[in-house]
Amino acid sequence: MQRWSRLFIPTLREAPADAEVASHRFLVRAGYIRQLAAGIYSYLFLGTRSFNKIMAIVREEMDRIGQEFYLPALHPRELWEASGRWALMGENLFRLKDRKGADMCLGMTEEEVMTSIALKEMRSYKQLPQIWYQIAPKFRDEPRPRSGLLRVRQFMMKDSYSFDIDAAALDVSYKKHYDAYCRIFDRCGLKYMVVEADSGAMGGKESHEFMVRTPAGEDQIVSCDGCDYAANMEKATSKLEEVPDLSAFEDGKPLLVHTPGQKTIEDVAKFLGVSPKNKIKTLALMADEFDAAGKKKSSRAIVVLMRGDHQLNEAKLNGTVATATRPMEEAEIEALFNSPAGYLGPMGIEWARDLKDHKGKPVLLVDKALEGRTNLIGGANKKDYHLKNLTPGKDFQPTAYADLRAVTAGEACPNCGKPLRIDTAVEIGHIFKLGYRYSESMGLRVLDKNGKEVMPIMGCYGIGIERILTAAVEQGNDENGFWLPSSIAPFEVVVAPVNVKDEAVRNSAEDIAKRLETAGMDVILDDRDERPGVKFKDADLVGIPFRVTVGKKVTEGTVEVVFRSTREVRDVRISAIVEQFQELLGRTE
RNA sequence: CGGGGAGUGGCUCAGCCUGGUAGAGCACCUGGUUCGGGACCAGGGGGUCGGAGGUUCAAAUCCUCUCUCCCCGACCA
Numbered sequence: 001m002q003r004w005s006r007l008f009i010p011t012l013r014e015a016p017a018d019a020e021v022a023s024h025r026f027l028v029r030a031g032y033i034r035q036l037a038a039g040i041y042s043y044l045f046l047g048t049r050s051f052n053k054i055m056a057i058v059r060e061e062m063d064r065i066g067q068e069f070y071l072p073a074l075h076p077r078e079l080w081e082a083s084g085r086w087a088l089m090g091e092n093l094f095r096l097k098d099r100k101g102a103d104m105c106l107g108m109t110e111e112e113v114m115t116s117i118a119l120k121e122m123r124s125y126k127q128l129p130q131i132w133y134q135i136a137p138k139f140r141d142e143p144r145p146r147s148g149l150l151r152v153r154q155f156m157m158k159d160s161y162s163f164d165i166d167a168a169a170l171d172v173s174y175k176k177h178y179d180a181y182c183r184i185f186d187r188c189g190l191k192y193m194v195v196e197a198d199s200g201a202m203g204g205k206e207s208h209e210f211m212v213r214t215p216a217g218e219d220q221i222v223s224c225d226g227c228d229y230a231a232n233m234e235k236a237t238s239k240l241e242e243v244p245d246l247s248a249f250e251d252g253k254p255l256l257v258h259t260p261g262q263k264t265i266e267d268v269a270k271f272l273g274v275s276p277k278n279k280i281k282t283l284a285l286m287a288d289e290f291d292a293a294g295k296k297k298s299s300r301a302i303v304v305l306m307r308g309d310h311q312l313n314e315a316k317l318n319g320t321v322a323t324a325t326r327p328m329e330e331a332e333i334e335a336l337f338n339s340p341a342g343y344l345g346p347m348g349i350e351w352a353r354d355l356k357d358h359k360g361k362p363v364l365l366v367d368k369a370l371e372g373r374t375n376l377i378g379g380a381n382k383k384d385y386h387l388k389n390l391t392p393g394k395d396f397q398p399t400a401y402a403d404l405r406a407v408t409a410g411e412a413c414p415n416c417g418k419p420l421r422i423d424t425a426v427e428i429g430h431i432f433k434l435g436y437r438y439s440e441s442m443g444l445r446v447l448d449k450n451g452k453e454v455m456p457i458m459g460c461y462g463i464g465i466e467r468i469l470t471a472a473v474e475q476g477n478d479e480n481g482f483w484l485p486s487s488i489a490p491f492e493v494v495v496a497p498v499n500v501k502d503e504a505v506r507n508s509a510e511d512i513a514k515r516l517e518t519a520g521m522d523v524i525l526d527d528r529d530e531r532p533g534v535k536f537k538d539a540d541l542v543g544i545p546f547r548v549t550v551g552k553k554v555t556e557g558t559v560e561v562v563f564r565s566t567r568e569v570r571d572v573r574i575s576a577i578v579e580q581f582q583e584l585l586g587r588t589e
Numbered sequence: 590c591g592g593g594g595a596g597u598g599g600c601u602c603a604g605c606c607u608g609g610u611a612g613a614g615c616a617c618c619u620g621g622u623u624c625g626g627g628a629c630c631a632g633g634g635g636g637u638c639g640g641a642g643g644u645u646c647a648a649a650u651c652c653u654c655u656c657u658c659c660c661c662g663a664c665c666a
Binding site: 010012013014015016017018019020029035037038085088089090091092108109111140142143144146151218324326430432434460462480498499501502530531532533534535536537538540549551552560 | 590595599600601602615616623624625626627628657658659660661662663664665666
């Protein structure tokens with residue numbers, strides 16, 4: 001039996017000053033974790049117990065759909081060169097050299113290793129489908145670790161990879177993961193939602209994120225209370241109200257208007273007596289390209305036109321142009337527009353015709369909200385002047401139209417029209433149709449039924465183990481501490497004798513703890529010679545969902561069962577304690 | 590990487606401005622009294638004041654450099 005008095009559970013009265021979010025404060029205070037360095041944490045006894053329970057659930061559910069592997073974290077450079085990610089990953093990849101000077105890295109994920117195994121061993125379509133997974137540490141040199149366990153540099157990840165003969169088969173593997181993830185998060189007692197996610201620049205087709213709403217989260221998700229619509233910001237759209245276009249001024253051709261000193265959208269709109277909705281917002285951006293050594297190689301201009309009152313979503317833009325962007329510097333603006341900022345517009349510049357094949361010309365992206373609009377007002381690329389009568393597609397040719405707009409709360413749901421809400425959330429899982437990204441770059445081929453070489457199609461699927469713990473703590477805490485769902489709590493029940501020097505109380509507590517344990521429950525006996533207040537405070541702090549308080553009422557054959565989450569207190573006959581917990585913990589065997 | 594903040598015993602912090610040989614509360618150890626919501630009394634142990642250099646008779650305190658950590662942003666398969 002686990003006795004508190006002999007365990008190492010260093011609880012703290014006060015949280016470390018640098019812990020801000022609830023989960024960080026409480027996990028440290030409760031003695032689950034200690035920090036080793038920025039974004040690197042040690043798990044102590046309670047933390048490890050909880051962690052192991054989470055991993056056991058993940059393992060059980062994953063074993064139903066796949067096979068567990070155990071892969072190295074230390075990878076040779078060549079492997080990452082083969083997939084192209086050695087250069088792509090930049091500084092987030094931990095790199096090191098071995099004694100011979102050979103480049104190595106610490107795995108951020110295991111696509112390369114998994115694919116290399118498939119590559120060497122897989123020959124026939126008959127070996128497909130395969131789902132391989134592991135639960136192992138991952139390393140990412142994050143620019144800014146934060147919020148305790150929420151964003152760390154070493155973390156435990158369940159990552160799995162599917163290999164299928166074709167897209168239809170991938171759909172099956174994908175669905176298996178989707179369902180397994182739901183079972184995992186249900187069993188972990190999390191209130192989560194599944195959102196459509198953008199598959200980004202990796203060429204994937206479909207992607208879902210499993211999110212838990214919490215103010216501590218780093219991601220924003222858009223969802224609808226009226227229907228089941230949910231998406232992350234990169235993917236979210238909304239129904240826009242129709243905006244009446246201005247009628248053409250004079251002959252309808254672009255018309256120069258004098259707007260001295262009017263630089264902002266609001267100023268110009270007010271000056272000309274129109275709504276910002278009839279204005280074009282011109283954003284001047286640059287995409288820098290880097291060589292393998294991380295030196296800037298070249299830059300190209302990317303200009304984005306938005307409706308005057310809309311905001312750009314950078315993730316959408318990055319996905320569209322498949323690269324990161326930054327605002328142009330003043331000199332770059334002058335060079336392209338021949339005009340100071342504040343009067344920028346799309347006219348008089350030769351834009352690329354094709355987004356992919358841009359031939360080094362500047363790219364003009366126009367947000368979909370401007371598609372079909374007429375007689376807009378935009379900058380004239382001339383100091384103190386704007387243009388009226390601008391119609392996209394007629395007066396200037398965009399390189400492409402794209403959805404680049406950031407959805408804001410309260411806009412209409414694209415499915416049902418009800419107002420959308422935006423919440424911050426933590427991403428606990430992500431499933432992702434990879435497509436042929438790695439099969440192609442690494443040369444994975446099998447023979448199909450006809451003896452023809454084909455590329456297997458892949459999927460990858462991740463779960464952040466510490467994020468499950470973090471999300472659970474964020475989901476259930478108050479000023480005194482937190483409570484975990486019994487499935488992932490380090491112990492299900494803490495038995496707390498109010499005074500261990502009282503023999504009747506002590507013996508009864510021992511007896512109760514023993515009987516609960518024999519009945520298969522995870523019990524800790526707080527046998528410390530401490531005052532009751534100390535035990536209660538600690539019990540409230542450390543995340544155990546149920547407490548049995550053994551006190552004076554033992555003489556009447558009664559103890560109290562305290563529900564941590566609701567603070568409900570129930571008197572229970574000692575003789576019925578096992579049955580009581582079998583019911584509470586849903587174990588009626 | 591840009592902006593902001595902080596490093597003094599295990600935790601929370603004071604002392605720094607105005608240099609003079611390091612303190613409080615909690616935690617810990619011993620003894621005693623207590624015992625249903627972080628007890629009380631008495632005694633005790635523990636600190637290169639993040640590091641290096643400098644100024645000075647003298648540096649936690651002033652100056653320079655540097656490291657680390659936290660927060661906001663950028664970034665985030």
